[in-house]
Amino acid sequence: MTQAHAQQRLDPVEMLGERFAAAIADAFAGKLEGGAVDPLITPSKNPQHGDYQSNAAMPLAKTLGMPPREVAKAIVEKLDLGDLATPMDESSIAGPGFINVRLKPETLAELVGELDRPGLGVKAEEQQTIVVDVCGVNLAKQMHVGHLRSTVIGDAMCRTLEKLGHTVIRQNHVGDWGLPIAMVVAKLQSEAKAGRIDLGKVTLDDLDRLYKVAKQESSADTKGLKAVERFQLGPKAQAELEAQVAGANEALEHAKQTLVKLQSGDAEIVALWQKLYDVTMGACLETCKRLQANITAKDSAGESSFRDQLGEIVQILLDKKLAEEDGGALVVRNEGLEPTLVRKSDGGYLYATTDLAAVRKRVKQLGADRVIYCVDARQALHFKQVFATAKKAGFAHKIGANEDSTLEHAPFGMVLGEDGRPFKTRSGENVKLSDLIDEAEQRAAVISTEKNPDLAGDERQKIAHTVAVAALKYADLSSDRIKDYVFDWDRMLAFEGNTGPYLLYTYVRIRSIFRKAEEQGIVAGYESAALAINEPEEKQLALVLLRYPATVASVARTLEPHRMCGYLYELAGTFSRFFEHCPVLKAETDVSRLSRLRLCDLTARVLADGLDCLGIQTLERM
16 A cells, blocks of 8 residues: 555545546546646645645646647546535636635545544555664764754654654764774873873863864874975974974874774773763763754664774675775775775775665664665765665665665755854854753743743743754754755744744643633533534634645655644644634534534644654643
8 A cells, every 4th residue: 555545535635636637537538648647736725716726737738739728627527526525517617727626524524533543644655664874973072053953854854754653763873983083082091191181070071172182283284394394484483393293293193003902902992982982972862862852872873883894895895896996095986976985095994984884784784675864965975975886785785675775865954153154153163052952941941931920940941941942943944954044043932933932832822722621611522523614714724634644754755854844834824813713612502612622632633743753842831
């Protein structure tokens, strides 16, 4: 059963599309080539004309050499919508050939009733094992604003795919191996021996500082020395530069020796590396927890876990005659791409080699049918090279499968400041993600206190945290992921417009309706009440609700969470108009009140479920 077919009973677009396709095939049998024709069913922009319209007549008219209205008339004559829509005739055709459809109220009520079930109509086409490369931190470095997108977008993808019933395996590809890490280990060792740092109390800020110092100490200023010699700037300047270069070379050599010890399992060095790992990952996972991102210790997949496989990966490429020597290095050539460098001339391995080992593990060991890399757009060429090489080498072929697993890069743009440049602190440093969450919470607390000064301290803190995280994540997720976006505190924390706080407020508003209904003793029985969808605003709300399963499927297919954000914002706006025009607790009849309570409850559940796909928690009150 296909995904579309599984949702067919709920999504009028799918149902009408099938009927229109059959009518077109019947009306123009033998006159069309190339199989089925897209009936181009879309929600009507003007509800006065109908609920949906087909725009197929215009392109068909060009193919058939007929006037569009005649094509539309022929389609209408063959349509069988008796159980779905009000009677169709020539009056259903508007303009040059638009075919308008109006669903029967009882059909709409039946479809909404089918949606009003525990799963909300969401069902996968085919259960898959899907690995998602998410977060991607480096040892001895604070998570910064650059990690925000890989974390929240990747987590939203995982949650959406899980909602569809897939087995999702998160992989936090940690940069925990290689010479840069050895530099920090060496520096940590020397600082501890000198008594300048207590290993029992070392923090990530300490490690971040040591990383920068170690990198600077190991960077020889050879260009400066050449400039001194070229321009004859004097013996003092030359002596200073020679000393700097000598010292840097000595530090770099010491780091290389430390890496050899780490690779050979030296107990002291491994213990220092483990301290580095534990401190970094402890802070990383705590930040993920604060962001309400479902990324835990079991999801960590460090580069260190592949270190013993890199030689084997290269040997396979050599054995299959895929790798060739180029200037002492080994490269793999793929048509239309720059050569993929898999081993340097000094024998060292690269990110591409590690990523090839990761592809092999994820497909052959974890059994992935689909591997998704949520990594920024600047890595697009790298992943094209890795994917092409992995497929040529057979690393992407799942054991027992008939074809390669799908390898996808889900790229995203950058977070920009108001100046249109990458978002930084005033001093030019990367903004720490923990600091960003702190500031969001402080700003949200001020807003929450202004709106509801009677909130207790603990409740105010919980609300501030939930609103802050919703604001941060929604501002990121609501932007088309491939595009850059400008970080704007005022916009993201607003309780109006397309923001996380606005959607939370809509949910809270609905829950308050039920609290009032309980106080008035008029809530009982709404869950099984008959749906009476008669008013235009009731109908519009029902039509938007029915699009939820297809929206979840669309996000899973395209890996674009902003589609869910756009849908939820539309749902919230549609509910607001419904609530304004259709009294709920003061409805004229019990039947109408219970029906509207059921619509309210379904709206709240869809909002909560959709927000959960985005990794955003809801609140009962604000």
